[in-house]
Amino acid sequence: MLIHAVRAADVATWALLRSKLWRSADASELAAEAHDFVAGKAIPTIAAVFIAEEGTTAVGFLELAVRSFSDGCDSMPVPHVEGWYVEPFARGKGAGRALMDAAEGWARERGFTELASDTEPWNERSIAAHARCGFRETERLVKFCKSLR
Ligand SMILES: CC(C)(COP(=O)(O)OP(=O)(O)OC[C@H]1O[C@@H](n2cnc3c(N)ncnc32)[C@H](O)[C@@H]1OP(=O)(O)O)[C@@H](O)C(=O)NCCC(=O)NCCS
Secondary structure (H helix, E strand, C coil), X not given: CEEEECCHHHHHHHHHHHHHHCCCXXXXXXXHXXXXXXXCCCECCXXXXXXXXXXXXXXXXXXXXXXXXXXXXXXXXXXXXXXXXXXXXXXXXXXXXXXXXXXXXXXXXXXXXXXXECCCCCCHHHHXXXXXXXXXXXXXXXXXXXXXX
């Protein structure tokens, strides 16, 4: 399993993996964001991206943002895992942990003392994988939005 920071050559694969994780999002918008990031444009929601490769096949990715704060963390700002995905056929073999290790290394190198993440309450696999990777659950929230249009 090889983990590396995303490169321009990975953009199409990364965009495809993003659309597999965020299925209800607009795939063309996810791809445009990926292109912008590898082109060096500042994307507030993406600070670092890691790709997991098995042989020559990209099987997963992890995206980090640096958020001004994250519920349950003490430090501000704090790096936050925004996306963590491994292809179903490649799961359970260490790719997820290796991606998380790379994210942790990126954060430590920059002097951060915490790493934040979240997932849906029903996502038992993700909750278990977070716990195995050293995260402690801090709280469960119900989010709201009221349209003002
Ligand atoms: C979460 C996800 C990225 C984990 O990837 P993975 O490659 O299967 O993870 P790993 O094989 O490296 O496992 C990491 C740790 O979690 C544990 N783990 C993984 N799946 C688990 C499960 N279903 N139940 C219990 N533990 C589990 C592993 O045993 C491992 O711990 P260990 O190294 O101490 O043995 C993957 O399941 C996934 O893509 N899920 C769908 C997308 C998603 O929900 N992403 C997270 C929210 S953004």
